[in-house]
Amino acid sequence: MSQYRRMPVTTRERQTFGAVPDAMELPDLIEVQRRSYRWFLEEGIKELFSEVSPVRDFIGRDLELYFEDYYLDEPKFDEKTSRLKNVTYEAPLRVKTRLSNKRNSTTKEQEIYLGDLPLMTPRGTFIINGVERVVVSQLVRSAGAFFTADVYRGRRYYGAKIIPNRGAWLEFETDPKNVIWVKIDRKRKVAVTSLLRAFGYPNDEEIMAIFKDIDTHPINHYIEATLNKDAAKNEEEGLIEVYKRIRPGDRATADNAKSLIHSMFFNFDRYDLGKVGRYKFNLRFALDTSDAAVADEEKRIISKEDLVQIIREIIRLNITQDEPDDVDHLGNRRVRAVGELIQSRFRVGLARMERII
Known part of the structure; x- marks a missing residue:
């Protein structure tokens, strides 16, 4: 019976027979x-x-x-x-x-x-x-804040998506009656002012004062329309309204709601915008983009000031009718290489x- 032997592998110099020489050396993709x-x-x-x-x-x-x-x-x-x-x-x-x-x-x-x-x-x-x-x-959607728009009867109604590296998504939208709503982790929507109350802005006067310099359209008053639709009138009611959307069917109390919202958004173990997400968020709103500002764990959770910035931008876009973000643009996507993928499983x-x- 004949024996087959594997020939030793030899390395040869790569020859180029093209008329035009290579303009640059191939990078080490591995x-x-x-x-x-x-x-x-x-x-x-x-x-x-x-x-x-x-x-x-x-x-x-x-x-x-x-x-x-x-x-x-x-x-x-x-x-x-x-x-x-x-x-x-x-x-x-x-x-x-x-x-x-x-x-x-x-x-x-x-x-x-x-x-x-x-x-x-x-x-x-x-x-x-x-x-x-x-x-x-993997080529994935980058974490951060992205502003979207839906067209209804020739007019754009703007919203936003806050995509963290880890944790619950926040999705904002404006309806044709100029009311701004928010969905938490793709659950039922709640008036955005209820979420503001739950985050620490309890009364109508304080909320109106925060947005009075941006909500200046002569006809459409977005915060006023949202407050009129808001079932909550103080911080406790705001907490309960948000809790009922996240956990429908459970008994809603202010203490339960406060504990849940704190663990969902203010606990780094459960919520993390990530370095990239915090960098893109700060870049969008002309905030500090230094390494210290985006790497600190305390800065990588969402704050009530972040929530105010997002709502202000939604109101501004509704008034100016500027172009929304293109979520499919490669600038809004990033590559998750092997180290990050294994880290998530670990x-x-x-x-x-x-x-x-």
């Missing part, structure tokens, strides 16, 4: 994947541990678990052996933890094994069960682990 995964290993995991840490006990008073440092151990098999044995090319992730007992003021440190992380090859691929795989980057796993602990 570097995008390698750089993204390197960011995940060096910075992405660190961000996740800082979000989760400390994990508190059920009561929240006695025990606290801190994730302090981590490292990747040596892989069990190298890339070539992983192919031959049909196993995954991976390395153990080990984390240095610290358990603090507040009751007796004791601390215990221990290194734990958290799982195996696939390693990227120099070609930007992964070896999964002996098969070479690649994670395809975050889900850490959240499950936190609940189990």
